[in-house]
Amino acid sequence: MDVGAHVKAAGGLLASLARGEALGCDVVQLFTQSPRQWRPTAHAPEALAAYRAAGAAHGSIRATFCHATYLINLAAKQPSLVEQSTATLADNLRVATAIGASGVVLHVGSHLGAGLEAVTGQVTTALRQALDTAETAAGEACCRLLLENAAGAGGTVGRSFDELARLLEAAGDDRLGVCLDTQHLFASGVPYRTVEEADAAVAALDRAVGLERLACLHLNDSKVALxxxxxxxxxxGEGEIGRDGLACLLGHPALQTVPAILEVPGDGDGPRAKDVTVARELVADGLARRAGGRPGRPARRR
Ligand SMILES: [Zn+2]
Ligand SMILES: [Zn+2]
Incomplete structure (x- = not known):
């Protein structure tokens, strides 16, 4: 399993690639614009091309994922907000495609109590529109758009595998995939504290969504309970899920080709090199448990 982290994009896109390398990442995730502002960052075309070339030739980082702007809410009630969200998402996708990213991870938004049924049409229309707009602007096929499972607060869309499945089915678009956040999964009420529970969780995702749609994991422990x-x-290892639970999930054979991206707090400044190391230990631990090895005695991958 490839392991990596969300890295800061301060100092330009290429700096984030170097930052990921310094952390020991196989994959990186970055924001291509400030995540809490609508205003897009004006990347020069040369900067986008430079990242794409450097990423493609990189010795250790094998893939880049981008995270969409947090302000986006495709399930909003106000048409102007949906319009602005769709345009921003399209631009996020355009930039991600230009830098050669594997996908853009999106929090679909919140219907604020209206219910998924009420917003399914508007959300799927917006998703397809953003992808089409991005392809036209980029002049090439767009990278994948990955709907992230939600922790389930308020009216967040995507709080269950069934909700994600209903959106994917309604959209009927192969450019859409899924990002599974381990903290959101746990907070939404899905346990995976034993191998059996982890197997059941992955089987449920496969039944509802299909594992071929799963493009990446967000790998985080949880400050809050199941x-x-x-x-x-x-x-x-410092939260409510703990090392055992995370290892049980990470050792699942069907997840070994899915990259895992850390979004942990570290010391308050995001993932550290030692967090990436712990992630690798947990993967090794999880694989050992399933191979009948000694749980809790992970082998170093490298
Ligand atoms: Zn996210
Ligand atoms: Zn989160």
Whole structure:
């Protein structure tokens, strides 16, 4: 399993690639514009091309994922907000495609109590429109758009595998995939504290969505309890899921080709090199458990 981290994009896109390398990442995730502002960053075409070339030739980082702007809410009630969200998402996708990213991870938004049924049409229309707009602007096929499972707060869309499945089915678009956040999964009420529970969780995802749609994991422990419905990331092994639970999930054979991206707090400044190391230990631990090895005695991958 490839392991990596969300890295800061300060100092330009290429700096984030170097930052990921310094952390020991196989994959990186970055924001291509400030995640809490609508205003897009004006990347020069040369900067986008330079990242794409450097990424393609990189010795250790094998893939880049981008995270969409947090302000986007495709399930909003106000048409102007949906329009602005769709345009921003399209631009996020255009930039991600230009830098050669494997996908853009999206929090679909919140219907604020209206119910998924009421917003399914508007959300799927917006998703397809953003992808089409991005392809036209980029002049090439767009990278994948990955709907992230939600922790389940308020009216967040994507709080269950069934909700994600209903959106994917309604959209009927192969450019859409899924990103599974381990903290959101736990907070939404899905346990995976034993191998059996982890197997059941992955089987449920496969039944509802199909594992071929799963493009990446967001790998985080949880500050909140199972089913608490809050999005609160914790460092691996220091939260409510703990090392055992994370290892049980990460060792699942069907997940070994899916990259895992850390979004943990670290010391308050995001993932550290030692967090990436812990992630690798947990993968090794999880594989050993399933191979009948000694749980809790992970082998170093490298
Ligand atoms: Zn996210
Ligand atoms: Zn989160």
């Amino acid at each position: 089913g608490a419905n809050r999005d609160r990331h914790e460092n691996l």
